[in-house]
Amino acid sequence: xxxxxxxxxxxxxxxxxxxxxxxxxxxxxxxxxxxxxxxxxxxxxxxxxxxxxxxxxxxxxxxxxxxxxxxxxxxxxxxxxxxxxxxxxxxxxxxxxxxxxxxxxxxxxxxxxxxxxxxxxxxxxxxxxxxxxxxxxxxxxxxxxxxxxxxxxxxxxxxxxxxxxxxxxxxxxxxxxxxxxxxxxxxxxxxxxx
Amino acid sequence: xxxxxxxxxxxxxxxxxxxxxxxxxxxxxxxxxxxxxxxxxxxxxxxxxxxxxxxxxxxxxxxxxxxxxxxxxxxxxxxxxxxxxxxxxxxxxxxxxxxxxxxxxxxxxxxxxxxxxxxxxxxxxxxxxxxxxxxxxxxxxxxxxxxxxxxxxxxxxxxxxxxxxxxxxxxxxxxxxxxxxxxxxxxxxxxxxx
Numbered sequence: 001x002x003x004x005x006x007x008x009x010x011x012x013x014x015x016x017x018x019x020x021x022x023x024x025x026x027x028x029x030x031x032x033x034x035x036x037x038x039x040x041x042x043x044x045x046x047x048x049x050x051x052x053x054x055x056x057x058x059x060x061x062x063x064x065x066x067x068x069x070x071x072x073x074x075x076x077x078x079x080x081x082x083x084x085x086x087x088x089x090x091x092x093x094x095x096x097x098x099x100x101x102x103x104x105x106x107x108x109x110x111x112x113x114x115x116x117x118x119x120x121x122x123x124x125x126x127x128x129x130x131x132x133x134x135x136x137x138x139x140x141x142x143x144x145x146x147x148x149x150x151x152x153x154x155x156x157x158x159x160x161x162x163x164x165x166x167x168x169x170x171x172x173x174x175x176x177x178x179x180x181x182x183x184x185x186x187x188x189x190x191x192x193x194x
Numbered sequence: 195x196x197x198x199x200x201x202x203x204x205x206x207x208x209x210x211x212x213x214x215x216x217x218x219x220x221x222x223x224x225x226x227x228x229x230x231x232x233x234x235x236x237x238x239x240x241x242x243x244x245x246x247x248x249x250x251x252x253x254x255x256x257x258x259x260x261x262x263x264x265x266x267x268x269x270x271x272x273x274x275x276x277x278x279x280x281x282x283x284x285x286x287x288x289x290x291x292x293x294x295x296x297x298x299x300x301x302x303x304x305x306x307x308x309x310x311x312x313x314x315x316x317x318x319x320x321x322x323x324x325x326x327x328x329x330x331x332x333x334x335x336x337x338x339x340x341x342x343x344x345x346x347x348x349x350x351x352x353x354x355x356x357x358x359x360x361x362x363x364x365x366x367x368x369x370x371x372x373x374x375x376x377x378x379x380x381x382x383x384x385x386x387x388x
Contacts, residue, residue, distance in 0.1 A: 005211055012205040013348075069205070130349075154208075155324070155345040 003054045004037040006162065011152055012069045015175040029079075029170035031133060031152045032065035034058055041089040041161040051097035055165075058098070060106035062167040067110065072171050075112040078184070079146040079170045081135040082107075083121045087158035095122035098165055107167065115192035116141040128155045133168040139189035144181025145173035198249050199232040201356065204348055207264050215370040223365040224274075225264040226327065226346045227257040228358055236284035236355040243288070247295045253359070254293075254300030261363040262304060273378065274340045274364035275301050275308070276329040279316040282352035290316035293359050301332075301361060308332035309386040321350050327362045333383045338375025339367035 015027040036058075039050050067074045082103060084095035099120050108114035119134035119141075130153045137143035150168045158164045173184070188194055210222040231253070235243055262269050277297040279290035298312040313328035313335075324347040331337035344362050352358045367378070382388055 006213065007211060008209040010205075010207040012203075014203045015201065016203070017199060017201040069207075151349040153347075 001057060002050070003034065003057055005034055006037070007035040007154070007157065008065070009033045009154055010065055010069045013150070018175045021176060023175040025172070027172045027175040028070055029135070029150050029168060030066040030069040031150055031166050031168040032062040032069065033152055033154060033164060033166040034062060035154065035157040035162055035164050038087060038090045038094060038161050038163045040094055041087065048093065048097035051094055052101045055098035056102035056106060058165050059103035059167070060110060062165065063107045063110040063169065066167055066169040070169060070171050074110050076171060077111050077169045078137060078172055079135045079148065080107065080111070080114065080138045081119045081133040081150070081168045083131045083133040083166045085122070085129050085131050085158055085164040086124045087160045087162045088124065088126060089160040090124065090163060092122060092124055094163060098163065111138060113139055113189070115139045115189055117192060125158070127157060127159060128153060129158070131164065131166055133166050135168055135170060137184065137187070139192070140182065140187035140194050141192060142182045142194050143173070143184050143187055144179060145177035145183060148174050198253050200229055200253070201232065202230040202348070202351060204228040205260060205264060206346060208344070210369045213369050218369065222367070222369045223265050224344050224362065225261050226344055226360055226362045227261050228346055228348060228360050229253060229257060230348065230351040231357050231359060233282060233285045233289055233355050233357045235289055236282065243292060246292050250292065250296035251300065254296035254361070255304065257359070257361045258300040258304045261361060265363060265365055269305050271365050272305055272363045273331060273366050274329045274342060275305070275332050276313045276327045276344070276362045277301070278314055278325045278327040278346070278360045280323050280325050280352050280358040281316070281318045282354045282356045283318065283320055284354040285318065285357060287316060287318055289357060297359065297361055301363070305332055309383055310335045311386060319352070321353060323347055323352070325360060327360055329362055329364055331378060331381070333386070334376065334381040335387050336376045337378050337381065338373060339371035339378060342368055
């Protein structure tokens with residue numbers, strides 16, 4: 001393992017009822033988060049390939065953990081998203097190096113598909129910073145019922161020399177979605193958009 | 195008495211590998227189960243609320259069982275526990291106290307007659323309120339290595355007419371515990387204290 005992991009956390013949320021109406025089946029989403037040492041903290045590093053390799057590793061590990069938390073078979077996952085928070089001795093580009101070049105391929109490998117772009121967010125912050133992980137359908141970004149976000153936070157992370165990396169996976173869209181748009185039954189899932 | 199109406203559940207699992215010191219053979223695992231329920235007493239003063247404790251018992255048992263499962267399924271690996279509640283703004287602190295009996299006894303029962311009192315905390319707060327749930331050893335409250343706490347919370351809960359109920363279990367001492375005091379190996383396990 002290239003990543004030096006201090007801590008792993010998993011969050012599983014299940015919404016059963018909203019405004020007095022049952023959500024049936026319940027809307028479920030999971031996030032897996034790794035708190036790792038930032039090997040580039042405290043100095044300017046031109047070549048960020050070490051962080052890119054860490055992203056590849058975490059793409060597989062965190063996707064597997066989120067799917068396991070949902071207790072579903074990986075291909076039945078419906079939406080996904082990713083995010084990273086860099087501690088104060090790092091730069092926002094470190095989050096980009098983890099998230100963008102190599103993390104997506106293993107995510108899609110674990111899920112069996114994933115034609116759509118993986119929506120992402122990143123920030124720099126102190127311990128307890130809130131990460132809002134954007135969510136979108138994994139095969140068709142325009143599926144409106146699956147536009148969503150999941151908040152995660154760990155009170156003791158990221159420390160100054162750490163990075164918090166998160167992947168969220170769901171088995172459904174928003175609870176009681178009803179604002180129209182492309183539905184998952186209508187999507188083709190070929191170009192990643194519709 | 196009213197039925198317990200659950201809007202949402204959240205399960206959090208943390209695996210702590212190290213905190214800058216030597217990594218233990220097995221990472222420390224801490225897990226929290228949260229349930230967002232409708233507060234049947236919100237909005238006005240109700241004198242007789244105690245019967246709701248009975249109604250909460252099945253939910254307590256379900257949450258305690260889900261924690262043991264999240265920590266690997268073997269109750270013998272569970273060494274620490276704690277509980278807490280966050281009451282939404284239309285309720286009163288006393289409503290949070292309804293969780294003591296059903297939450298505490300559910301964990302003791304499933305952990306094989308744990309001897310120690312279950313450490314607890316509660317507050318009234320808005321959506322996103324964080325709660326530091328205190329943790330102590332399940333058989334002897336004075337075991338110093340197991341004094342711990344886990345921060346929990348949900349971005350969209352509790353709404354005014356809701357209560358967030360929390361149970362926490364852990365698999366061992368703080369990751370680098372070294373401040374002396376009664377050790378887990380020295381427990382007599384008779385009075386729940388030492």
